[in-house]
Amino acid sequence: MMTAPLISGPSPARGEGGRHHGRLRFANRPYLLILLQLVWTGWLFTFPVALDSDDALNFSHGVVRFSVLEFSPHFPGYPAFIWLARLINLVVDDPAAAVQWASLLGTALIAPLAALLAVRLWQRPSLLAPVWLLVLALPLTPTLALSGLSDGPALSAWLGALLALQHRRIALTGLMVGLLLALRPSYFVLALLPLWLGIEHKGERRKFLLPIALVGLISLIFVWQADGWAYFGEGRRFTDGHFTLWGNTAAAHGDRLLSWARTFNAQLTPLWPLPMGALLVLPIWQGVQRQSQALSPLWTLYWLALLLWTLFGQNPDNPRHLAPVPLLGIVLLAGRLPLWGERPAMLGALLLLMSTLTPPAAPAMVQAARLAERTCPALVTQWGVRLLRETTTLPVTDGWYQGDAALALTQGACRLSRRPIAQSEMPLPHQAHWFAPRFGAEPGLWLAIPR
Amino acid sequence: MTIRHGLIALALLTGPLLTLSGQAQAYSYAAAGKEPLIDAREALLGAATDGKDASATLSEIADELTYLEEHHKVELQAPLAAAIKGKDAAATAALLNRAYKAEIERRLEGASQNLGDYQTAKVLVVKSKRFLDLILPSLGEGDRKAAEQALAKVLDAIGNPGVFGVGAKPADAAAFADAEKALMAVLAPL
Numbered sequence: 001m002m003t004a005p006l007i008s009g010p011s012p013a014r015g016e017g018g019r020h021h022g023r024l025r026f027a028n029r030p031y032l033l034i035l036l037q038l039v040w041t042g043w044l045f046t047f048p049v050a051l052d053s054d055d056a057l058n059f060s061h062g063v064v065r066f067s068v069l070e071f072s073p074h075f076p077g078y079p080a081f082i083w084l085a086r087l088i089n090l091v092v093d094d095p096a097a098a099v100q101w102a103s104l105l106g107t108a109l110i111a112p113l114a115a116l117l118a119v120r121l122w123q124r125p126s127l128l129a130p131v132w133l134l135v136l137a138l139p140l141t142p143t144l145a146l147s148g149l150s151d152g153p154a155l156s157a158w159l160g161a162l163l164a165l166q167h168r169r170i171a172l173t174g175l176m177v178g179l180l181l182a183l184r185p186s187y188f189v190l191a192l193l194p195l196w197l198g199i200e201h202k203g204e205r206r207k208f209l210l211p212i213a214l215v216g217l218i219s220l221i222f223v224w225q226a227d228g229w230a231y232f233g234e235g236r237r238f239t240d241g242h243f244t245l246w247g248n249t250a251a252a253h254g255d256r257l258l259s260w261a262r263t264f265n266a267q268l269t270p271l272w273p274l275p276m277g278a279l280l281v282l283p284i285w286q287g288v289q290r291q292s293q294a295l296s297p298l299w300t301l302y303w304l305a306l307l308l309w310t311l312f313g314q315n316p317d318n319p320r321h322l323a324p325v326p327l328l329g330i331v332l333l334a335g336r337l338p339l340w341g342e343r344p345a346m347l348g349a350l351l352l353l354m355s356t357l358t359p360p361a362a363p364a365m366v367q368a369a370r371l372a373e374r375t376c377p378a379l380v381t382q383w384g385v386r387l388l389r390e391t392t393t394l395p396v397t398d399g400w401y402q403g404d405a406a407l408a409l410t411q412g413a414c415r416l417s418r419r420p421i422a423q424s425e426m427p428l429p430h431q432a433h434w435f436a437p438r439f440g441a442e443p444g445l446w447l448a449i450p451r
Numbered sequence: 452m453t454i455r456h457g458l459i460a461l462a463l464l465t466g467p468l469l470t471l472s473g474q475a476q477a478y479s480y481a482a483a484g485k486e487p488l489i490d491a492r493e494a495l496l497g498a499a500t501d502g503k504d505a506s507a508t509l510s511e512i513a514d515e516l517t518y519l520e521e522h523h524k525v526e527l528q529a530p531l532a533a534a535i536k537g538k539d540a541a542a543t544a545a546l547l548n549r550a551y552k553a554e555i556e557r558r559l560e561g562a563s564q565n566l567g568d569y570q571t572a573k574v575l576v577v578k579s580k581r582f583l584d585l586i587l588p589s590l591g592e593g594d595r596k597a598a599e600q601a602l603a604k605v606l607d608a609i610g611n612p613g614v615f616g617v618g619a620k621p622a623d624a625a626a627f628a629d630a631e632k633a634l635m636a637v638l639a640p641l
Binding site for chain 1: 454455492493495496497499500540541544569570573574577580584585587588589590592595606611612613614618
């Protein structure tokens with residue numbers, strides 16, 4: 001009985017059938033992708049080691065001396081990321097480099113894992129290249145790679161869990177979910193679907209839950225040895241602050257949803273409602289077209305849960321917080337790509353990738369800090385307070401304390417901000433300098449220097 | 452189904468347990484979060500700048516300030532009220548820094564008396580760090596570095612209980628005293 005070929009125009013070298021039916025013979029295509037991936041990763045390795053946020057600095061402190069109370073790193077401690085960074089630190093002996101490269105290596109896995117997941121979900125091997133290239137081309141990806149944060153590795157663990165689930169490797173799924181939670185606990189919403197589907201495997205629940213429990217236990221012991229019971233008190237304080245003070249979430253400020261709309265516009269172009277709408281109607285769309293390979297509506301529900309969690313529980317000022325939404329969106333919508341659309345999609349993604357390439361440069365924060373050190377007597381900022389205090393000789397006032405900030409500004413301090421600073425906002429006339437971000441998802445910075 | 456029910460039950464039970472247990476164990480006035488003098492800073496400086504009425508804020512922190520005046524030989528309440536009335540933001544900030552110096556002294560004394568209890572000592576030193584962070588911008592460059600190094604030495608001197616004794620490091624009272632003295636010396640001019 002002849003079945004329809006699963007790939008269009010199968011190569012004559014597809015073999016005599018067997019289990020794989022020639023699915024794995026792509027005439028060297030995966031090797032080109034792997035080569036591109038290595039070149040892309042190598043390009044990112046040439047960027048200077050420069051932490052550009054307090055969070056990344058906290059991680060680098062945690063590599064040397066771990067304590068959540070001391071904000072090294074901040075709550076909840078991200079134990080798995082600290083382990084990864086410490087492993088790399090054994091080789092490089094430089095905490096800042098260890099943190100940046102831990103983030104880089106973790107993020108480098110996102111594109112291949114997302115592509116493999118799309119291939120497996122939709123049973124379409126020809127989706128490998130378009131999805132791989134599109135994820136590499138997202139400005140979010142190099143941003144995550146150089147951020148020195150645990151978002152990238154956590155997203156890789158998440159995609160790895162979903163992929164392992166598709167391959168029925170239950171214990172591996174459990175390990176990936178455990179690592180996901182230990183790398184970035186606020187991604188617990190991402191763990192929901194793998195957890196649900198994993199528990200569905202009735203005979204293997206223990207095999208699934210054991211790795212999660214083990215990773216959890218080791219993480220708990222790790223944070224306990226540094227802080228003990230005070231860890232939980234600090235957790236409560238930090239969570240309160242995140243939702244009511246500095247976290248900037250929509251839970252505290254209703255107009256943060258507008259902020260998110262602006263972020264979506266900037267990151268995903270103003271056309272973002274189109275793919276989002278498509279994702280929401282995916283179950284109906286699939287039903288209408290009677291696709292041979294349709295996904296359960298659980299996936300759309302899951303994506304919706306991710307979206308709502310991002311909108312209401314995450315800080316819209318940081319575009320990296322929306323990363324799971326387009327990543328899963330690309331994987332889910334990939335199946336709707338018609339066969340004739342694959343090659344144009346690949347070319348489009350390649351062009352987009354070329355447009356994100358820039359020569360290696362220091363991040364905006366570092367450039368701004370260098371100028372400020374040369375020209376300012378003092379600095380007021382809400383971004384990277386601890387970072388600037390440790391890497392520059394300037395007295396840095398935390399802009400969160402507006403009374404102190406106002407006092408410092410009247411005494412001639414410069415001001416660093418992510419938003420343009422109007423003349424009326426500073427007591428003295430000033431000149432504003434703009435430091436452009438290296439990638440679309442990084443924030444740029446304004447430095448106002450009093451004349 | 453039983454495992455799923457068990458997981459839900461576990462989550463429901465441990466959730467409240469985790470949030471409540473921290474408070475029961477932490478040292479009394481180093482409770483998570485609330486630091487009256489830090490929370491009041493914004494209101495007091497705002498009052499000094501804009502001429503708003505600060506009497507409510509001042510009465511809230513009166514107990515803290517009285518304690519510091521009695522035990523740490525500083526004059527705070529009268530000069531603060533005068534500075535705010537005179538709309539002198541710089542003087543208000545300076546007085547608050549003096550109050551924070553006294554708070555650091557208080558917490559470090561508490562920590563040195565509790566060196567045997569890692570939890571308590573750690574929380575008290577971390578509290579002092581929060582106060583120090585607010586004082587730092589007003590110090591000179593050399594002083595800033597010296598203060599940060601001294602506090603790092605204080606943290607180190609508390610030691611570490613390890614995990615069931617593995618990797619334990621005992622508290623070093625002498626090193627603690629030296630580092631505390633160094634820190635207070637840097638802050639003396641305030």
